[in-house]
Amino acid sequence: MGPMKPFEQVVADHGATVLRVCRALLPPADADDAWSETFLSALAAYPRLDATASVEGWLVTIARRKAIDQLRARSRQPVPVAELPEDDGRPEPGEARPDLWAAVRALPTRQREAVAYHYLGGLPHTETAAVTGTTAAATRRAAADGIRNLRRTLGGDATTRQEREA
Amino acid sequence: MTTTPTIESSLTHLAVDTADLARLHRRLEDAAERDGVLDIAYTTVATPVGDLLLAATTDGLLRVAFDCEGHDAVLAALAEQVSPRVLRSPARLEPVVREVEEYFAGHRTGFDLRLDLRLARGFRRSVLAHLREVAYGATTTYAALAAAAGSPRAVRAAGSACATNPLPVVVPCHRVLRSDGHVGQYLGGVQAKERLLALERGAA
Numbered sequence: 001m002g003p004m005k006p007f008e009q010v011v012a013d014h015g016a017t018v019l020r021v022c023r024a025l026l027p028p029a030d031a032d033d034a035w036s037e038t039f040l041s042a043l044a045a046y047p048r049l050d051a052t053a054s055v056e057g058w059l060v061t062i063a064r065r066k067a068i069d070q071l072r073a074r075s076r077q078p079v080p081v082a083e084l085p086e087d088d089g090r091p092e093p094g095e096a097r098p099d100l101w102a103a104v105r106a107l108p109t110r111q112r113e114a115v116a117y118h119y120l121g122g123l124p125h126t127e128t129a130a131v132t133g134t135t136a137a138a139t140r141r142a143a144a145d146g147i148r149n150l151r152r153t154l155g156g157d158a159t160t161r162q163e164r165e166a
Numbered sequence: 167m168t169t170t171p172t173i174e175s176s177l178t179h180l181a182v183d184t185a186d187l188a189r190l191h192r193r194l195e196d197a198a199e200r201d202g203v204l205d206i207a208y209t210t211v212a213t214p215v216g217d218l219l220l221a222a223t224t225d226g227l228l229r230v231a232f233d234c235e236g237h238d239a240v241l242a243a244l245a246e247q248v249s250p251r252v253l254r255s256p257a258r259l260e261p262v263v264r265e266v267e268e269y270f271a272g273h274r275t276g277f278d279l280r281l282d283l284r285l286a287r288g289f290r291r292s293v294l295a296h297l298r299e300v301a302y303g304a305t306t307t308y309a310a311l312a313a314a315a316g317s318p319r320a321v322r323a324a325g326s327a328c329a330t331n332p333l334p335v336v337v338p339c340h341r342v343l344r345s346d347g348h349v350g351q352y353l354g355g356v357q358a359k360e361r362l363l364a365l366e367r368g369a370a
Contacts, residue, residue, distance in 0.1 A: 005250065007253055015190070019186065019187065032186075032193075040194060040197050044251075046250055047250055100177070115177065120180060147173050150177075
């Protein structure tokens with residue numbers, strides 16, 4: 001058992017990643033709430049975390065639960081990861097690729113989750129599978145379908161604006 | 167020659183703004199304090215003897231640390247010894263920062279703060295209790311301190327109580343000198359000790 005790092009270090013190491021995952025699952029204002037709820041819950045439970053556990057996987061699991069709570073609160077229906085509410089019209093904070101964020105949020109639930117946890121959260125497909133309660137193969141397939149959909153939505157061109165202007 | 171990045175690599179590089187993270191961090195500090203899950207709050211304050219780390223539980227000020235101790239190492243030790251529920255959260259330390267700044271400005275001769283002395287036990291703790299009675303601008307010796315704490319022969323133990331004082335500056339171990347008049351060691355370095363003594367002589 002290694003020593004537990006101060007929680008501040010956990011926020012520094014994983015805060016940005018968890019925010020990316022939340023923003024892939026929820027519109028910006030709700031994503032902020034989900035991030036806050038995630039780290040507050042994590043802080044409370046932190047002393048009991050198994051020292052061998054993947055901190056990233058643990059945080060993404062909590063974030064997913066918080067995102068589902070947010071969506072349920074919106075729809076007032078107990079449907080797991082319900083369809084996304086309309087974008088709330090707020091400008092995307094810290095935005096470089098509004099098109100890409102929007103395209104991710106428009107993916108079907110399983111593809112969105114597989115893409116968010118793997119590409120934005122940095123989890124291996126096996127961990128994503130554990131988080132979502134499916135198999136690694138199904139997760140890998142969903143991620144591949146998601147990428148194909150994104151490529152179609154974005155016209156097969158993922159170049160950033162800066163690069164186009166360069 | 168630009169190559170078109172793949173969707174995968176664009177996703178991997180989707181950025182979030184550090185200003186957003188800073189704002190969310192402040193929100194987390196407030197919520198953690200409100201929910202009573204912030205065991206140790208800390209901040210740093212710039213002083214003439216370098217940046218001081220200040221850490222507090224809800225019981226009071228727990229630790230003051232000099233730069234040379236390595237703030238990260240001190241925080242890691244607190245996570246081990248007290249609780250890993252540690253956040254940079256300046257709000258809890260506001261009164262401490264105010265008094266420390268007043269002290270270094272020469273406007274304050276004593277600290278009126280709640281202290282959490284859990285990091286000092288037994289004899290060391292009783293040495294710290296007696297240290298708090300050494301007045302601003304005055305000095306004592308390790309021998310006198312050992313005697314005051316009830317063990318006149320425990321001069322070395324009194325010295326190590328000072329060397330491991332979890333609350334330097336606030337609990338004034340810098341006011342303890344060697345019996346031969348030398349300034350003696352200090353966990354913030356001899357220069358810092360001389361600086362504090364000069365400040366209290368009104369010569370800073």
